Amino acid sequence: MQALIYRGNDFELHTARRLLTRLGAHVDCEPRVFDLIVYLIERRDRAVDKQELIDTLWNGRPVSDASLSQLVYKARKALADHGDERACIQTVHGRGFRWVAAITTSASVDPIAVTTTGPGATAVPAIEEVDPSSPRPADGGAVPQDAAAELPTQSHSRAVVVRPAYRRPLPWIFVALAVAALTGFWRTAPQPGAAAVPLRVLVLPVDVDTGSSDLDWARLGIMGLITTALETEGGLATVEPATAHRLGSGVGAASPAQRRAWRETTGARYSLSLHLSRAGPLLKLDAVLDSADGERRRSLFGEEAGRLALDMSGVVRDWLDPRPRADEPPRDLDGEVASTYALGVDAQLRGDFDAARKYFMLCMERSPDSLQPRLQLAMVELQLADVRRAADLIDEALARVDAQRQPHFALDAQWLLGYLELQRGRLDAARAAFESARRQLHAESTPAQRAAVFNGLAHVASRSGRYAEAATALQETLASYDSVGDAVGQAVAWNNIGVLERMRGRTAVAETALLRSLAIERARDIQWQESLTVANLVQLRVSQRHYREALQLGETALLQLQSPSPRNPLTERVLVHELAVARLYLGQTDVARRYATRLLALAEDSSDPASKAMARVILAEADVALGQPGALARYRAAIDDCEATGQMPRAAYHTARLAVLQRRAGDLAGLRESVAGTRRLAGKAATTDLLTYAAMAQAQLDAAEMRQTKALQGLLDIRRDALRGEDRVNAQQAGLDYVVLAIEVGRAEAAGALLAELGADNDTEGDGMALAETWHRARGDNVGADVLRARREQLDAALPPPNAEVFRADG
Numbered sequence: 061m062q063a064l065i066y067r068g069n070d071f072e073l074h075t076a077r078r079l080l081t082r083l084g085a086h087v088d089c090e091p092r093v094f095d096l097i098v099y100l101i102e103r104r105d106r107a108v109d110k111q112e113l114i115d116t117l118w119n120g121r122p123v124s125d126a127s128l129s130q131l132v133y134k135a136r137k138a139l140a141d142h143g144d145e146r147a148c149i150q151t152v153h154g155r156g157f158r159w160v161a162a163i164t165t166s167a168s169v170d171p172i173a174v175t176t177t178g179p180g181a182t183a184v185p186a187i188e189e190v191d192p193s194s195p196r197p198a199d200g201g202a203v204p205q206d207a208a209a210e211l212p213t214q215s216h217s218r219a220v221v222v223r224p225a226y227r228r229p230l231p232w233i234f235v236a237l238a239v240a241a242l243t244g245f246w247r248t249a250p251q252p253g254a255a256a257v258p259l260r261v262l263v264l265p266v267d268v269d270t271g272s273s274d275l276d277w278a279r280l281g282i283m284g285l286i287t288t289a290l291e292t293e294g295g296l297a298t299v300e301p302a303t304a305h306r307l308g309s310g311v312g313a314a315s316p317a318q319r320r321a322w323r324e325t326t327g328a329r330y331s332l333s334l335h336l337s338r339a340g341p342l343l344k345l346d347a348v349l350d351s352a353d354g355e356r357r358r359s360l361f362g363e364e365a366g367r368l369a370l371d372m373s374g375v376v377r378d379w380l381d382p383r384p385r386a387d388e389p390p391r392d393l394d395g396e397v398a399s400t401y402a403l404g405v406d407a408q409l410r411g412d413f414d415a416a417r418k419y420f421m422l423c424m425e426r427s428p429d430s431l432q433p434r435l436q437l438a439m440v441e442l443q444l445a446d447v448r449r450a451a452d453l454i455d456e457a458l459a460r461v462d463a464q465r466q467p468h469f470a471l472d473a474q475w476l477l478g479y480l481e482l483q484r485g486r487l488d489a490a491r492a493a494f495e496s497a498r499r500q501l502h503a504e505s506t507p508a509q510r511a512a513v514f515n516g517l518a519h520v521a522s523r524s525g526r527y528a529e530a531a532t533a534l535q536e537t538l539a540s541y542d543s544v545g546d547a548v549g550q551a552v553a554w555n556n557i558g559v560l561e562r563m564r565g566r567t568a569v570a571e572t573a574l575l576r577s578l579a580i581e582r583a584r585d586i587q588w589q590e591s592l593t594v595a596n597l598v599q600l601r602v603s604q605r606h607y608r609e610a611l612q613l614g615e616t617a618l619l620q621l622q623s624p625s626p627r628n629p630l631t632e633r634v635l636v637h638e639l640a641v642a643r644l645y646l647g648q649t650d651v652a653r654r655y656a657t658r659l660l661a662l663a664e665d666s667s668d669p670a671s672k673a674m675a676r677v678i679l680a681e682a683d684v685a686l687g688q689p690g691a692l693a694r695y696r697a698a699i700d701d702c703e704a705t706g707q708m709p710r711a712a713y714h715t716a717r718l719a720v721l722q723r724r725a726g727d728l729a730g731l732r733e734s735v736a737g738t739r740r741l742a743g744k745a746a747t748t749d750l751l752t753y754a755a756m757a758q759a760q761l762d763a764a765e766m767r768q769t770k771a772l773q774g775l776l777d778i779r780r781d782a783l784r785g786e787d788r789v790n791a792q793q794a795g796l797d798y799v800v801l802a803i804e805v806g807r808a809e810a811a812g813a814l815l816a817e818l819g820a821d822n823d824t825e826g827d828g829m830a831l832a833e834t835w836h837r838a839r840g841d842n843v844g845a846d847v848l849r850a851r852r853e854q855l856d857a858a859l860p861p862p863n864a865e866v867f868r869a870d871g
Contacts, residue, residue: 066101067164068148071139073097077542080138088324088545090352092117093134100149104159107152132157259380260506260544261349262299262328263287264319265308267335270343275365278336280305280409281402282345282369285393286332288401288432289370292392292468294377297506299326303548305409306588319350325584327546332376336365347372349379366398392432392469397423401433408440416440431457431469438476442483445667450480463500471500471509478516482523485669485706491520507540511549514540518556525709525745527564534560548589551580555593562600563709564749565787570600588628591621595634603789605826607642608859614639615860622865633662633671636866640678643862644685645827651862653682658866673701677714684721692721696730703741712741712753719757720797723764735761752778752790756797768805772798792818799831803838811835821848824855 066073071082078094080087089097095117100108110128117131132149135141141148148161266282268275284301291298307322308314314322319331335346342361345368349356358375362368370393393401404419417440423433434457441450454477463470474497481490494516501510518533534557541549558573574597581590594617601610618635621628640655656679663671676698683691695718703711715737722731735757742750755778762771775798782791795814802811815821815835820828829852836845 065166066098067166068139068161073101077539078544079542082138082140087138089138090134091329092353093131093138096131096135097139100157100159101163104163107155107158110156113156259330260297260299260326260328261290261376261380262304262319262323262326262331263290263301264304264314264322264331264333267313267333269335269337271338275336277403277406278365279406281399281404281406282334282336282365284405284409285366285369285398285402286334286373286376288405289373289393290377292432294373294381296377296380297508297544299328299546300508301405301409316350320352323351324545325547325586327541327544327549330380334372336368343368345369345372347376349376364395364399366400366402367395369402370395370398392430392466394427397427397430397433400426401436404433404436408436413440413443417444429460431461431466431473434460435469435473435476438480442480443667447480447484454480467500467502471497471505474500475513475516478513478520482516482519482706483669485704487520487524487706487708490706491517491524494520507544507546508549510540511537511553515556518560522560522563523706523708525712525742525750527560527749530560531557531564547580547584548586551577551584551586551589551593554580555589555596558593558600559596562596562603562789565782565785565789565791567600567604567788569786571597574600591617591628591631592634595631595638598635598638602638602642605645605792605823605828607646607827608825608855610638610642611646611859614642615863618863622863629662629666633659633666636662637674637678639863640682644678644682646856646859647827647830648856649682649685653679653686654862655866656682669701670705670707673698673705673707674710676701677710692718692725692727692730695721708741708745709750712738712750715741716753716756716760719760720800723760726764728764731757731761731764752782752787752794756794759797759801763801763805768801768807772802772805772807772810775801796828796831799835803835808835808839812839824851 064075066075071080071087073080073094075098078089078091080089080094080097096113099113099116110125114128118127132151136149139148148159150158150160152158263283263286266279268279280301283304287298287301287304290296303326307325313335314333319333323329323331330349330351333348333350337344337346339361342363343365344359344361345365346359347357356379358372360368360371360375362371370391400419400422404416404423407413407415407419417437420433420437420440423430424437427433434453438450438453438457441447441453454473457469457473458477461469461473474493478490478493478497481487481493484490494513497513498517501513514533514536518530518537521527521530521533534553538550538553538557541553554573554577558570558577561567561570561573574593577593578590578597580586581593594613598610598614598617601607601613614635618632618639621632621635636655636659640652640659643649643655644652656675660672660675660679663675677695680691680695680698684695695714699711699714699718702714715734719731719734719738722728722734735754738750738754738757742748742754755774759771759774759778762768762774775794778794779791779798782788782794795818799811799814799818799820802808802814812835815828815832818828820832820835823829823832829848833845833848833852836842836848
């Protein structure tokens, strides 16, 4: 069936994305409610009989008229169809219901068209219902108004003033999703023959009440084991255990209201609650599978927790999909290794990677043909920076997997290979791996699988400087999460879109995306992701040269991450980096160097080569500003490290910055080398996105070779072209380079004209005022320069003090 968009007076309904919006706002809508609306719209030329609706929506299973009435009530509520005269769904007494509202229809242009189980398709039987004696509204809050809307080209949320800005492309892009992909590896494909969009289940941490601590590992381990079994053996889509762990952190047995809220947050149709206790000499595992339609309960008894978990996963699988399964591949995990595997999952989710490595290796020794422990161990080795060992494990998995009978393992091994190559800095190999994974995607692949693959492609494209390609891939990622209403995934996707748009210099669009991410996180209480979004907003302020605002926001956020709060290493690295840059450009060079030293220590702890290269760059920049011997050579070496780790935009940007320093130092040979380097990097990207940096470096070479007029005109051309392309970051950078060069070659009037356009005299957030002071002194206006200096000192005095822990760590 063709994917369509139905539009009414104040709503839009996207059949491919299973998305309902009203007045531009996303409307939470249960799957069966959505199916009812679509079914009535498609048959709006007639009244639809009640029995026809029951046969279609419940797949012929007997239900009461009250159940249908409750469903219609929810559909009317979703459409705001209130009042005595129904504007959308009209009751035809004695017959059924009819759609009466005017509708326009158009073909869907969504990035991904996901086939869904709906009216007319083979439906999976629902679980047992609760007594629907009376209609009741659906509970739960809605996603914020703009949370699922498409990315606009301009920000409409609030006015954004974009001031002169320095371009500093940062490779934090997609780190959140990459980490999620590597720590929540249970995003696997369903078995052949499963429904087009597999049922999504949220398996919650186990409530362990055994009277002793020897089974404490079961809280997270059994959760991860059952999640794995439901996907690899049951063909069901599940919420990543890392997300479930964070949702259930600090919570014992979740209440029905909590479970309902968590299902809405993760886009899961079902939640599985588990309780492990002792019954005499045996263990007892209780399970409750519930949804908006009702719940089912089951208790199992046994001597060993791992076997109980696998048996319970089979019970849940049969509840949700009782169809016979022909030609099933053998179970990858069996009772012999189940508990050991669960111990490894528990250690991995707690961040104890050494223990996780030990348990997964034991699994491989006891069951050499098992693929899941092998791939889990590969992820652990990546997190421990043993890239060679991880590569061997992935190669072994790819050699062992039967792609026809085990498509889930084949696909997961392929995209994991892509992330391995990214960590190596081998962008071409990473792209080939992700492209291979994309070819293995099919109609039955889960939205989370699609997100993992397209996010990897976006990561490769952004680090190569192919921003338009990265943006397309990220829209695919967002569509994957939209298709199931996964608010956690939506927040991460909008966050990454914001970072990418900042890298492209589209600061207003970047702010809109980041604010959308923040709105979703706050509405859904996704606290662990909110801190990273705030850090990326700090990063955006630094790119806009709002350094003082960045310091106020960033120093507060950094304090909240430090003891006694749980540490968030990724967010801490982002914040420390941005605070170092802000203080450097405000002239606080000694303080900036301490932050850079702290950043390098954090990067060493992360075992991430790209993070180490980034830290060395900012440390070298601080050394250059301090005039330390050999600083330029260290800067050059750090730039080379960026290229070696696959950070092409960062390497190109800093090579262009190095060219400025080389011109001032009279290093003509080095300057020519830098021009050639930026051109080479732009050529490797195979797009025009990095040519701006080559032009900036060329302008510096022209000036060094006494072609000042050509150099100044070249910078004006860069500024003009950047503004045409909505790249405000590079436009501001070119403008500032023009002013600096014009002052240095004695063209003060030309510099003054552009300074006035930039509003440098009134730049209370960035460093434009310092440049304006330099201009006044160059013209002999020391009085005007002194006034600006006094204003800057007053503003600097109001800045927050440096972070005490950073200074303690620096010694």
